[in-house]
Amino acid sequence: MLVHPKIDPVLFALPEIELFGFHFQFAVHWYGLMYLLGFLGFWWFGTRRAAQPHIQWSREWVSDLLFYGVVGVIIGGRLGYMLFYNLPGFLGEPLSALRIWEGGMSFHGGLIGVLVAMWWFGRVHKLNFFDVGDFAVPMIPLGLLTGRIGNFINGELWGAPTTLPWGMVFPAAGPEPRHPSMLYEAFLEGAVLFAILWWFARKPRPRMAVGGLFLLGYGLFRTLVETVRLPDAHIGYLAGTGWLTMGMVLSAPMWLAGAAMLLLAYRRR
Template sequence: MLVHPDIDPVAVHLGPLAVHWYGIMYLLGFLGFWWFGTRRAQMAHIQWPKERVSDLLFYGVMGVILGGRIGYTVFYNFKGFVAEPTVIFRIWEGGMSFHGGLIGVLVAFAWFGHVHKLKFFEVADFAAPMIPLGLFTGRIGNFINGELWGAPTNLPWGMVFQKAGSLPRHPSMLYEAILEGLVLFLILWFYGKKPRPRMAVSALFLIGYGVFRTMVEFVRLPDAHIGYLYGTGWITEGMVLSQPMWLAGAVMLIWGYRKRRVGR
């Protein structure tokens, strides 16, 4: 049995400013996107100027932060927002929805493509392999905060989270960091190293995330104020939101290969 180290969520105090680990993890995710993005831009079948990657990152950061926070408020904490509207600004407390962030990023990609005269999937297919890096660092931020733990377990890597009582639980945020972060990154990075049909890389991201997130939702506890849906005792909000992702990804992947518009 393991015990969560109960890390102080504040990494350092700079006078009156408290720098939280959660924010640092997001920063590392953005830096990872830029570092790998500049290398992806140099691949023979892509050939983007490096400055375009920095510009895309700026658009993406805005999409992630605004979409993630608004999405969390709408999908998971709308009643709390109605009771206290300022809660939407407390990003340092956690509470970022991936599905909301994805919507924000899609809007950002569309606007970026409009500005740079690029088709939407030229942008999305370029960016998709780097997105799991942010998912990895974000889930590590959840682990540091000691949040989003799973159901009780007798497995040897079960972990006791002080905020959740004395029972060892699935460290579900680490499962997500590994599957949605590292594993999905490796799949997309190596798949995207060769020319692929338009929208295929984006489709594989949607499939991978939707499947991995659904798998973890079986052992991750839902938000206490939402609980399991439809009286089932096992269907969660995250599970419901993930099904359209892998379904849409499967349709896109089939469609992309049928059209065979490689490199366009």
């Protein structure tokens, strides 16, 4: 049995100051730092992907795409969380969506935001939407990896109780050892999916193939982890099933669309 190390989610904070009657304090959270590392990883690997012989992208395009993507991730991730996982709170207080520092980001909402950002980027640079997606998706798992490590540091998104030797006791989840499901996601949706996509995208592939593989891989990996990850307490299991989660419902269209895109890509080839 393992025990969560109880890491302080705040890396460091400056003394609180008062300005015009308002109190302000600057603090750096581990979770935000993990997002920053994910963005930096996207840029570093993106510039190397742009230099591959079958890719005709400039470093400036990579930087522009990263900017568009950051905006899409933050806006889409926050709105997705409020709509998919906290709709009553959002309807009761719409401005609560602006309080990002309180936590609450949805991958599926962030993905929608990124898709919109990629569409807009392609429109500005006169690029096909699917070509933009095929270029970008091999680097996206890096952000999933660092983001789930941020969840682990915060001691959140734990799984169901388990008797497995790597079961972990989380401070806010009681004395029972539980699946460290956020680490499962970091490994599968982050490290493994990145390795698969980076290897697959090293050679020229038909349009939509790389993007389709990402959707298929993420959807399947997320659905697999959802079998041991506890749903949010205020949502619970859907339809009284005792097993169906919102994550499964939101992931199903992803792996279905990914499989369809792969089939279409190679049939059109």
